[in-house]
Amino acid sequence: MMPRRVPVSKEPVFRTPMTFSPRLDGQKARPSPSRREMFMEELGLDSISDASISSGDEDPEADQLSGPSQCSLLEFQAMQIELDERDKQRADLMFRIKVLTDKNKLYKSSLAKEEASKKQQILIMRKTHESHLDEKRELSKNLQDVIEEQEAKIFELEAELKGVTASPRSKKTSSGVQRLVEAIERLHVEKAQLTEKVFLAENQIENGRQEWQKTEEDLRSQLQDLNRDYNEVKVELMKMKSFQGVTDHEKQLNKLEIANARLQMELQETKSQVHNGSMSNGVGETKDSLEIQKLEDENSKLRMQLNALEKDVSSLTDQRNEKELELKSLEKKYNSEIHLLEDKLRQSITELSELKANPKVVEVMKTVTVSVESEETKQALSKAESDNSTLRHEIEKMHNESEGYRQQLHAAENRMKELENQLAQTEHQIDTVREEFEQELVKMESVNEEVIRRVQLESQQSSSVMSRKLMMMKMRFSQIRPGLLEIAEEYKSLRTICSQFPNIIRATVQHTKNEIQHAISEVSEHNKELVRKYRKEMSLRKKYHNELVELKGNIRVFCRVRPPIKEDGVGLMARVVVTYDTDDDGILYVHNKGRTSSYEVDKVFTPASVQQEVFDEMKHLVISCIDGFNVCIFAYGQTGSGKTYTMEGPKNDRGINQLSLQCLFAERKEKDKEWNYTITVNVMEIYNEMLRDLLSDDPTFKLDIKMNQEGGLYVPGLISLPVNSVDDVNRLLDTAKVNRATASTNMNEHSSRSHALLCVTVTGTNKTTGNRTIGKLNLVDLAGSERVSKSGADGARLKEAQNINKSLSSLGDVIHALRNKQAHIPYRNSKLTYLLQDSLGGDSKTLMVVQTSPVEKNVGETMSSLSFAQRVRAVELGQATKKVESAEIATLKGRLAQYEDVPTVSYSSPASKGTNRGTPNRSTPRGTPRK
Numbered sequence: 057m058m059p060r061r062v063p064v065s066k067e068p069v070f071r072t073p074m075t076f077s078p079r080l081d082g083q084k085a086r087p088s089p090s091r092r093e094m095f096m097e098e099l100g101l102d103s104i105s106d107a108s109i110s111s112g113d114e115d116p117e118a119d120q121l122s123g124p125s126q127c128s129l130l131e132f133q134a135m136q137i138e139l140d141e142r143d144k145q146r147a148d149l150m151f152r153i154k155v156l157t158d159k160n161k162l163y164k165s166s167l168a169k170e171e172a173s174k175k176q177q178i179l180i181m182r183k184t185h186e187s188h189l190d191e192k193r194e195l196s197k198n199l200q201d202v203i204e205e206q207e208a209k210i211f212e213l214e215a216e217l218k219g220v221t222a223s224p225r226s227k228k229t230s231s232g233v234q235r236l237v238e239a240i241e242r243l244h245v246e247k248a249q250l251t252e253k254v255f256l257a258e259n260q261i262e263n264g265r266q267e268w269q270k271t272e273e274d275l276r277s278q279l280q281d282l283n284r285d286y287n288e289v290k291v292e293l294m295k296m297k298s299f300q301g302v303t304d305h306e307k308q309l310n311k312l313e314i315a316n317a318r319l320q321m322e323l324q325e326t327k328s329q330v331h332n333g334s335m336s337n338g339v340g341e342t343k344d345s346l347e348i349q350k351l352e353d354e355n356s357k358l359r360m361q362l363n364a365l366e367k368d369v370s371s372l373t374d375q376r377n378e379k380e381l382e383l384k385s386l387e388k389k390y391n392s393e394i395h396l397l398e399d400k401l402r403q404s405i406t407e408l409s410e411l412k413a414n415p416k417v418v419e420v421m422k423t424v425t426v427s428v429e430s431e432e433t434k435q436a437l438s439k440a441e442s443d444n445s446t447l448r449h450e451i452e453k454m455h456n457e458s459e460g461y462r463q464q465l466h467a468a469e470n471r472m473k474e475l476e477n478q479l480a481q482t483e484h485q486i487d488t489v490r491e492e493f494e495q496e497l498v499k500m501e502s503v504n505e506e507v508i509r510r511v512q513l514e515s516q517q518s519s520s521v522m523s524r525k526l527m528m529m530k531m532r533f534s535q536i537r538p539g540l541l542e543i544a545e546e547y548k549s550l551r552t553i554c555s556q557f558p559n560i561i562r563a564t565v566q567h568t569k570n571e572i573q574h575a576i577s578e579v580s581e582h583n584k585e586l587v588r589k590y591r592k593e594m595s596l597r598k599k600y601h602n603e604l605v606e607l608k609g610n611i612r613v614f615c616r617v618r619p620p621i622k623e624d625g626v627g628l629m630a631r632v633v634v635t636y637d638t639d640d641d642g643i644l645y646v647h648n649k650g651r652t653s654s655y656e657v658d659k660v661f662t663p664a665s666v667q668q669e670v671f672d673e674m675k676h677l678v679i680s681c682i683d684g685f686n687v688c689i690f691a692y693g694q695t696g697s698g699k700t701y702t703m704e705g706p707k708n709d710r711g712i713n714q715l716s717l718q719c720l721f722a723e724r725k726e727k728d729k730e731w732n733y734t735i736t737v738n739v740m741e742i743y744n745e746m747l748r749d750l751l752s753d754d755p756t757f758k759l760d761i762k763m764n765q766e767g768g769l770y771v772p773g774l775i776s777l778p779v780n781s782v783d784d785v786n787r788l789l790d791t792a793k794v795n796r797a798t799a800s801t802n803m804n805e806h807s808s809r810s811h812a813l814l815c816v817t818v819t820g821t822n823k824t825t826g827n828r829t830i831g832k833l834n835l836v837d838l839a840g841s842e843r844v845s846k847s848g849a850d851g852a853r854l855k856e857a858q859n860i861n862k863s864l865s866s867l868g869d870v871i872h873a874l875r876n877k878q879a880h881i882p883y884r885n886s887k888l889t890y891l892l893q894d895s896l897g898g899d900s901k902t903l904m905v906v907q908t909s910p911v912e913k914n915v916g917e918t919m920s921s922l923s924f925a926q927r928v929r930a931v932e933l934g935q936a937t938k939k940v941e942s943a944e945i946a947t948l949k950g951r952l953a954q955y956e957d958v959p960t961v962s963y964s965s966p967a968s969k970g971t972n973r974g975t976p977n978r979s980t981p982r983g984t985p986r987k
């Protein structure tokens with residue numbers, strides 16, 4: 057979420073450059089504004105972070121409360137903090153104003169200093185000028201004196217020429233020259249003094265310049281500090297912008313932004329004010345940089361003035377030097393002229409004295425002039441006249457020169473006046489600058505005062521608003537304080553209770569756990585007891601059931617469901633549709649087209665059941681064979697349902713056939729002390745209604761089933777072989793397998809379409825009594841039970857299927873007849889039923905293992921097989937009996953067999969025809985079995 061922008065006030069506000077330090081470190085963003093922040097917003101105040109609020113003497117726990125009362129307390133605290141901040145700002149402002157005032161004073165003092173030094177300089181200059189003027193005046197006076205002296209001399213000479221003495225004049229001349237020399241010497245002294253003063257003034261100017269530079273540097277460093285502060289604030293702002301920017305710091309960030317904006321505004325406004333102030337009479341805030349600029353301007357102005365003054369001084373010095381040179385040349389000139397004049401004068405005097413010494417010449421001259429002019433007189437007179445004219449010329453020339461000097465003096469005076477005017481102008485300029493500066497200072501002061509007044513007014517207004525709000529808050533706080541205290545108390549007590557909660561909860565949980573555990577253990581005990589009872593009941597039930605089955609002679613039915621195999625394929629048709637009852641191991645369910653059919657058998661073996669598990673359930677039946685019972689176990693089911701797997705089993709996991717023989721061997725061994733047992737086996741198959749001996753040398757030979765005189769069935773030519781070990785059994789079974797393969801074109805298909813029979817005969821003789829028992833165990837792997845219509849067979853295969861169907865349907869018919877206790881049981885309808893006659897209807901214990909596929913694809917056949925199994929299960933054959941013969945009977949039977957040439961090897965026990973029970977079966981061994 058972007059931070060909300062707050063419009064910046066246009067009024068200039070003095071602010072310190074971000075003196076607060078907000079919680080930047082370790083602050084965690086809050087997801088949404090708290091109620092306190094919302095309240096602060098309502099009041100139009102900036103929100104304050106939790107960390108910045110310290111409640112002082114308030115109960116700190118009250119801060120943690122939530123609700124209206126907590127908001128009010130926080131409002132009060134927020135107001136206080138806001139006021140503190142304002143006070144801080146005001147103090148900061150005052151400090152800045154004080155700094156500005158100090159600076160102003162400093163400028164004033166430096167200005168006064170500068171002014172004083174300038175005044176001093178002006179005074180010095182004025183004095184220098186005055187002294188110069190005096191000198192000039194003195195010089196002109198001296199010159200005037202010299203001129204006057206010269207004029208006097210000329211006059212004296214003229215007068216002397218006219219007969220007047222001129223002796224006092226010469227004295228006057230020498231005194232004027234003397235004064236001129238003195239004046240020149242004074243000028244020299246004054247020049248040295250002036251040079252010294254100029255040097256002094258230069259030093260002062262240099263000092264002033266250094267002071268200005270220092271002030272300038274100070275101001276520059278202050279400006280740099282301010283800029284640095286500003287940059288720091290900027291950076292701080294940037295940091296805060298980058299670190300914050302989430303909802304709970306929005307207002308703080310806004311506050312900083314406002315402060316920043318205000319600072320910028322201040323800066324701009326100050327700039328503009330200063331600019332306006334320099335352009336017109338506008339007022340503005342004094343900013344250090346502009347002041348420096350202004351002072352620099354003034355400094356440069358003053359420097360210019362100083363330079364002008366220095367120029368003036370240098371020009372005056374030049375002028376003075378010129379004058380000195382002029383004076384020197386004049387002095388030289390006057391001296392030479394004076395010397396010349398003195399020489400002339402001396403010459404004239406000598407001539408005059410000569411003339412006086414020779415009065416005749418004078419008289420002659422006078423006479424010549426009046427009347428007779430002698431030649432000499434005339435010459436002397438003309439010479440005198442020429443000398444006189446020369447002297448006049450010289451005097452005129454001197455007059456002219458004197459006039460030139462007078463003009464030069466006048467020009468110098470004019471120049472002096474000009475310089476005085478310039479000086480007056482400079483002074484005027486300085487006065488003007490000073491006045492302007494003073495005016496500006498006054499303006500600045502007034503602006504400062506104005507700003508201070510405005511800020512004070514503003515802060516007063518804001519503080520009065522804040523005070524009002526504070527008052528309001530205080531009032532509200534005082535109103536809600538009791539409630540708050542109450543809530544705080546409640547909160548404390550609640551907190552105490554809450555702090556006890558974990559212990560209570562822990563204890564309660566522990567207690568509940570213990571109770572539950574106790575209950576569970578009780579229940580489990582009870583359950584165990586129940587399970588024990590249930591199992592006991594079940595075993596009893598089974599026992600009774602078995603007893604009942606034994607009594608009734610029911611055909612026992614087991615069902616084995618094979619696991620899904622790859623031939624079942626994938627997809628919908630490979631879905632498992634057979635499920636099992638968890639409580640009853642005799643019930644299974646088949647799901648077909650949304651309907652579920654349940655089937656009850658004596659025992660259900662799931663795909664997880666192993667061979668041994670299956671055999672264990674029928675072990676007692678197998679063992680009963682050793683006691684003289686006839687037992688028949690046959691596997692029924694569609695092709696590929698696992699019949700062969702159950703009966704034969706793979707090599708590494710043998711099935712019922714081998715396990716049964718192993719069991720019999722073990723049993724024989726156990727009873728070895730009392731009984732002498734002989735176990736013989738024969739292996740047959742019925743294929744296309746043909747009976748074959750799989751242990752014969754010619755397995756294709758078709759065997760017949762015949763009945764002896766006693767009604768017993770026998771198979772002439774059938775080979776029975778004794779077996780004494782598992783190896784014997786394996787050997788025989790392998791031979792049977794080989795013969796079965798030899799007799800067929802396709803072994804796999806053949807095995808599916810033929811019934812395989814393994815018949816085990818156990819004959820036992822009691823070693824003590826000589827009594828004999830004969831028990832038979834028929835182990836039958838039936839052909840596949842699938843329907844012909846489904847298999848779609850034709851030709852030879854159709855015949856096969858029909859034959860299979862025939863035998864199986866005959867089996868069904870026999871079962872049906874037995875079930876309905878019909879008088880005629882159609883055993884002879886097929887070779888299978890005929891051969892199994894004793895097992896199905898005779899004095900036999902019969903077990904059918906119904907094999908099923910678990911997948912959808914075979915669901916029809918599965919249901920059909922299970923329905924058949926249901927019918928088979930309902931068949932009551934009556935109680936089976938042992939076939940035991942006494943020793944005498946056994947001996948007699950043996951003798952009889954020797955005399956009678958009848959087949960003695962009965963396939964099955966010689967049972968009476970039909971369903972008669974109770975008659976001991978006779979069997980006549982047919983000689984020694986072939987090897």
Ligand SMILES: Nc1ncnc2c1ncn2[C@@H]1O[C@H](COP(=O)(O)OP(=O)(O)OP(=O)(O)O)[C@@H](O)[C@H]1O
Pocket residue numbers: 617618619621663693694695696697698699700701702804807808809838839840907
């Ligand atoms: N309980 C089981 N566990 C594992 N695999 C089994 C089981 N039952 C049957 N199979 C497998 O199912 C396939 C078919 O079994 P099997 O040949 O025994 O059927 P079948 O009913 O004798 O067939 P057919 O009537 O054609 O002789 C075999 O590959 C076999 O290994």
